[in-house]
Amino acid sequence: MKTVLELAHALAAGTTTSETIIEAALAAAIRPDGEGKRVFIALDPDKVRAQARAADTLRKAGIVPSPLAGLPISIKDLFDVAGEVTSAGSVVLRNAPAATADAPAVARLRAAGAVLVGRTNLTEFAYSGLGINPHYDTPRNPYDRAAGRVPGGSSAGAAVSVTDAMAVIGLGTDTGGSTRIPAALCGIVGYKPSKFRIPTEAVFPLAASLDSIGPMGPSVACCALTDAVLAGEPPVAPEPAALAGLRLAVPKTLVLDDLDEHVSRDFARVLDRLSRAGARLTEIALAPFGEMNEINKPGGLSPMEAYYAHRELLARDGERYDPRVRLRVLGGAKATAADYLWTLDRRRDWIARVSRDTSAYDAFIMPTVACVAPLLAPLVDDDTAYRHSNARVLRNTNLINFLDGCALSIPCHESGHAPTGLMVCGLNGSDRRIFAIGAAIEALLGRPSNA
Numbered sequence: 001m002k003t004v005l006e007l008a009h010a011l012a013a014g015t016t017t018s019e020t021i022i023e024a025a026l027a028a029a030i031r032p033d034g035e036g037k038r039v040f041i042a043l044d045p046d047k048v049r050a051q052a053r054a055a056d057t058l059r060k061a062g063i064v065p066s067p068l069a070g071l072p073i074s075i076k077d078l079f080d081v082a083g084e085v086t087s088a089g090s091v092v093l094r095n096a097p098a099a100t101a102d103a104p105a106v107a108r109l110r111a112a113g114a115v116l117v118g119r120t121n122l123t124e125f126a127y128s129g130l131g132i133n134p135h136y137d138t139p140r141n142p143y144d145r146a147a148g149r150v151p152g153g154s155s156a157g158a159a160v161s162v163t164d165a166m167a168v169i170g171l172g173t174d175t176g177g178s179t180r181i182p183a184a185l186c187g188i189v190g191y192k193p194s195k196f197r198i199p200t201e202a203v204f205p206l207a208a209s210l211d212s213i214g215p216m217g218p219s220v221a222c223c224a225l226t227d228a229v230l231a232g233e234p235p236v237a238p239e240p241a242a243l244a245g246l247r248l249a250v251p252k253t254l255v256l257d258d259l260d261e262h263v264s265r266d267f268a269r270v271l272d273r274l275s276r277a278g279a280r281l282t283e284i285a286l287a288p289f290g291e292m293n294e295i296n297k298p299g300g301l302s303p304m305e306a307y308y309a310h311r312e313l314l315a316r317d318g319e320r321y322d323p324r325v326r327l328r329v330l331g332g333a334k335a336t337a338a339d340y341l342w343t344l345d346r347r348r349d350w351i352a353r354v355s356r357d358t359s360a361y362d363a364f365i366m367p368t369v370a371c372v373a374p375l376l377a378p379l380v381d382d383d384t385a386y387r388h389s390n391a392r393v394l395r396n397t398n399l400i401n402f403l404d405g406c407a408l409s410i411p412c413h414e415s416g417h418a419p420t421g422l423m424v425c426g427l428n429g430s431d432r433r434i435f436a437i438g439a440a441i442e443a444l445l446g447r448p449s450n451a
Contacts, residue, residue: 001218018070022052043118069113074167080202103202120157131156152182177397180409184368184421207305240440244278249364251286299335307332368421
């Protein structure tokens with residue numbers, strides 16, 4: 001996987017063209033033996049090629065609006081793109097009217113000169129951390145593909161579009177971990193920003209209080225540059241922070257429970273590397289992390305808000321939903337207004353206490369996901385295994401959405417081993433600092449091969 005900066009430098013030097021880059025991406029997407037048929041719900045090669053030709057023409061005229069200019073970016077099938085149907089990974093919306101305008105996030109990518117590739121597959125309506133979709137099939141994780149492992153979700157196709165070089169960036173959404181989970185399980189970088197920074201208008205909602213928009217890519221700089229474009233900021237690669245003296249908290253409550261051996265080993269190795277590099281690691285209890293189940297007991301913030309978003313569509317066409325997604329959405333059906341307001345009240349108090357406990361540190365770190373990518377077949381066949389695995393992969397990442405914080409997942413496995421992720425987390429508004437810390441940690445660990 002080449003990075004945004006590697007490709008941007010090659011374009012600037014004239015050693016390649018956008019058309020050449022796009023043809024390689026399309027070749028990967030349409031390979032008969034490749035994952036493209038599961039990665040993309042919609043792909044129009046002629047439209048993609050026309051964008052590449054336009055980017056090359058503009059570059060010859062000296063018009064290069066950003067480092068993303070002329071580069072392929074895949075779009076999760078939750079975003080409105082003018083002239084295209086937003087199906088949200090569901091057959092229920094397959095025949096919906098085409099969007100009349102781009103979502104703001106898409107419009108910003110287009111203005112930055114990016115080439116929009118196809119609409120990527122996801123868990124139906126983005127409601128799972130596993131990435132399984134019974135309507136459009138499930139993209140296979142690039143690691144141990146013969147065995148068939150889940151890619152992570154919900155932004156499943158977005159992650160695999162990057163690992164398989166169909167795009168340099170996958171645009172995703174993150175309500176409980178949907179960029180960071182597939183990034184960790186597939187061995188790439190994923191980012192969840194502070195929610196306020198990127199508008200979510202014209203993006204099919206899951207839970208309005210938690211939904212955010214983030215990129216996945218080969219490197220921290222790839223995600224930082226794309227995040228800046230999405231936020232309407234100048235796209236500048238982050239300067240790595242100094243690791244010596246960096247104050248990093250390691251929470252002990254919940255997030256280190258039930259880790260599989262691969263994750264536990266990789267996390268321990270990262271802590272050792274950081275310590276030897278001079279970072280000041282401090283274990284903290286962070287007891288509020290243990291309260292999540294209690295706060296969400298009246299119905300859960302995600303199920304309550306998801307039911308509100310889906311109630312009319314469920315009444316009209318609920319039998320065509322993925323049954324597992326329908327069941328999760330209906331989990332919010334019996335909640336009252338008092339339940340919802342109580343949950344919001346408790347959340348505000350919880351955020352204040354977590355913020356107080358972590359404010360003395362530059363960031364706090366934890367494993368992104370407690371396990372490596374599970375095998376797909378057993379989860380398709382067993383509802384109990386599906387529920388257990390889904391809860392396990394979402395556990396750590398969901399905390400950051402509830403906090404309304406920001407977090408970066410960085411690959412931390414050894415080359416050739418099952419991918420695992422290190423999550424570097426910050427409070428609301430600390431996005432630039434998290435990218436700087438992430439860039440430093442990435443430089444320390446190196447970029448592992450997923451082969």
